[in-house]
Amino acid sequence: MSETVIRVEGLSKQYRIGTPERYRALRDSLASGLAAPLRMIRTLARYAAGSSNGSGRNSTPADAASRNGTIWALKDVSFEVHRGEAVGLVGRNGAGKTTLLKVLAQITRPTQGRAEVRGRVGSLLEVGTGFHPELTGRENTYLSGAILGMTKSEIDRKFDEIVAFSGVERFLDTPLKHYSSGMQMRLAFAVAAHLEPEILLVDEVLAVGDIEFQKKCLGKMEAVTRGGRTVLFVSHNMGAIRRLCTGGVWLDNGAVRRVGSAADCIDAYSSSVAATGDEETGVFDLVERPDREGTGKVQFTEIRLLGDGDTPRARLDYGESIRIQMRLHARESVRPYFIGVAIYAADGTDLLSTVQTDSLAGRIIEAGESHCLVCRCEHLVLRPGSYFLQASVLDSATWEFHDWFYSIGQFSVEEGTGRFGRIPDSRPGYLQPVFEWNWK
Amino acid sequence: MTELAVLQARAVPLTVITPPRSWVELHLDEVWTYRELLYFFVWRDLKVRYKQTVIGAGWAVIQPAFTMIVFSLFFGVLAKIPSGGVPYPVFYYSALLPWMYFANALTQATGSVVENQRMITKVYFPKILLPVSSVLSGLVDLGIAFLLLVGMMFWYGMPPTAAMLWLPVFLLLAVATALAAGLWLAALNALYRDVRYAIPFFVQFWMFASPVAYPSSLVPENWRWLYGLNPMAGVIEGFRWALTGQGQPPGVLMAASALGVAALMLGGLLYFQRMEGTVADVV
Numbered sequence: 001m002s003e004t005v006i007r008v009e010g011l012s013k014q015y016r017i018g019t020p021e022r023y024r025a026l027r028d029s030l031a032s033g034l035a036a037p038l039r040m041i042r043t044l045a046r047y048a049a050g051s052s053n054g055s056g057r058n059s060t061p062a063d064a065a066s067r068n069g070t071i072w073a074l075k076d077v078s079f080e081v082h083r084g085e086a087v088g089l090v091g092r093n094g095a096g097k098t099t100l101l102k103v104l105a106q107i108t109r110p111t112q113g114r115a116e117v118r119g120r121v122g123s124l125l126e127v128g129t130g131f132h133p134e135l136t137g138r139e140n141t142y143l144s145g146a147i148l149g150m151t152k153s154e155i156d157r158k159f160d161e162i163v164a165f166s167g168v169e170r171f172l173d174t175p176l177k178h179y180s181s182g183m184q185m186r187l188a189f190a191v192a193a194h195l196e197p198e199i200l201l202v203d204e205v206l207a208v209g210d211i212e213f214q215k216k217c218l219g220k221m222e223a224v225t226r227g228g229r230t231v232l233f234v235s236h237n238m239g240a241i242r243r244l245c246t247g248g249v250w251l252d253n254g255a256v257r258r259v260g261s262a263a264d265c266i267d268a269y270s271s272s273v274a275a276t277g278d279e280e281t282g283v284f285d286l287v288e289r290p291d292r293e294g295t296g297k298v299q300f301t302e303i304r305l306l307g308d309g310d311t312p313r314a315r316l317d318y319g320e321s322i323r324i325q326m327r328l329h330a331r332e333s334v335r336p337y338f339i340g341v342a343i344y345a346a347d348g349t350d351l352l353s354t355v356q357t358d359s360l361a362g363r364i365i366e367a368g369e370s371h372c373l374v375c376r377c378e379h380l381v382l383r384p385g386s387y388f389l390q391a392s393v394l395d396s397a398t399w400e401f402h403d404w405f406y407s408i409g410q411f412s413v414e415e416g417t418g419r420f421g422r423i424p425d426s427r428p429g430y431l432q433p434v435f436e437w438n439w440k
Numbered sequence: 441m442t443e444l445a446v447l448q449a450r451a452v453p454l455t456v457i458t459p460p461r462s463w464v465e466l467h468l469d470e471v472w473t474y475r476e477l478l479y480f481f482v483w484r485d486l487k488v489r490y491k492q493t494v495i496g497a498g499w500a501v502i503q504p505a506f507t508m509i510v511f512s513l514f515f516g517v518l519a520k521i522p523s524g525g526v527p528y529p530v531f532y533y534s535a536l537l538p539w540m541y542f543a544n545a546l547t548q549a550t551g552s553v554v555e556n557q558r559m560i561t562k563v564y565f566p567k568i569l570l571p572v573s574s575v576l577s578g579l580v581d582l583g584i585a586f587l588l589l590v591g592m593m594f595w596y597g598m599p600p601t602a603a604m605l606w607l608p609v610f611l612l613l614a615v616a617t618a619l620a621a622g623l624w625l626a627a628l629n630a631l632y633r634d635v636r637y638a639i640p641f642f643v644q645f646w647m648f649a650s651p652v653a654y655p656s657s658l659v660p661e662n663w664r665w666l667y668g669l670n671p672m673a674g675v676i677e678g679f680r681w682a683l684t685g686q687g688q689p690p691g692v693l694m695a696a697s698a699l700g701v702a703a704l705m706l707g708g709l710l711y712f713q714r715m716e717g718t719v720a721d722v723v
Contacts (some may be wrong), residue, residue: 048585102561106564107564114458117457121564130559132488132561147477152476
């Protein structure tokens, strides 16, 4: 076995979550003693006022742990990574994956334990770190490159390559603020992709951008891991982890649940997600779900799954229609956005996705409004099996999530009445559209 | 040498990550390791500073020049503050140069950590680079504003003197003072945003505690060492002396200032380093 390059021993990280504000004002520190009862009253008042979304954050299960004002984001985490390995970190939102990367990248210090990292570390926790809107594409390439850890001569050498990869040659001397968000993203990733540290920490950067671009990034990542670099990779895209990673670590609630091969960890994690979904009724109440990410400006409050007929259910028949009925509430007016749903298989493979703009014109929802949106497909062509529903509200300009669930829950497809005839059950694949065969 | 040999020859750095342990954990050598990034931060500050302005770098001259006119008129012509025979415009401008540099550098440094919070939470680098780059980039403005002083001295027929050789020393003292105070305030600002509102007042008070609008000879002799503990007193008096020959040559006041800045700097470094361990969690 090759040399150990990352050794994590008993690593723990505690966060104070006493103050809801993102930063403290001096008076908060002075009066925090007085503030506690006040905060309780405020919370109660919010409940009484019935602003359902606002109270979501105040009543999560995590709150139980936070009564003393602290939360353990990482609890006694230990594992090792060898040179040249690509390790995928899987787990629910808030399981501590990003925190672990931040500790290993030296962005934040642990509370207990230690970690040893051998080699130059590059961290990609977001795309476009250090970009400045007033500077040109050329200037930002140098700035971002330097911030990510490249030397000036390194950037000089790779500059042409970076520009070619990004495809923004013509706008190199235009200030970044005049770039479209897609162009910014491409330039940002191009810089990041040319980083050549011995150890690369990557967090979910592939979750943004259009499909075309995601593919390009994934390809680049694959090249990086094959090049013998050590990579630690956080993603909710199980397919990507399966493709890129050999090893895996499954984090749950800050603790390690499993260390092993990537496939092992994905399977174990996926089946645990399946176990927690509300797969009986087909009604998914999302108001108080803690496993969401995003700005919270627009949030799902409920999603119902329906087939033919008007009763929600989580067991659908092959060939019948499928309706996904979403209720949304806007806390703030936001720019045009995408409301999307996706379906993926139990092993994490993405099967399909659709956004409301596929058939609707964009529309702005004002603050305080609630809406119901239905997405319908005439014939369900998924083969019998278990599937997961994913849902998101995404800003169409910045690709920033307002609300995002890796898994709303599970549903199953059964053979049913066989409206399209008998379904052969030993075929590989997930889809079974109706094909017509003819001799010509 | 083969590529493999090159790889082996290059020492593989080992990073040990542990909880923050003690008060004293300074890694100033990191500033040297990250010197290229420091260069890029300074470069960015300079590039961005006067983007989308009409007058551009002209602002570096306009600010001290107009303040000089106002001071000459009110403190000089009307209040008749003694300038020791030096023309009022030169008397004030020679003090406003280091003062404006200091005030701007301090304000920039104070905001530097908070303004870069996004970066701080996404990638590692020694945070001290941020206030250091703010303090360094201000020197360019000082250089531009200095040109006007040269012109003024020529106009008033004031020849260069040997005392001007002292200027770099006072400049260094000014940079050190801005950095030392900037470290304190940048760290405080990261924790308490009140600092942002307090800083304009703070800078104003500090100006009146420094010999900008008046000569330090107005301060009684036996109290001058105490007055000098304000490092900017030494800096400004030194600038004025080196440029115009008026005021105090280096002495008790300036020794006290050097002492003051050393103490302020040591405390600032320690406090900043203390903040550095947790800043990504609270900023």
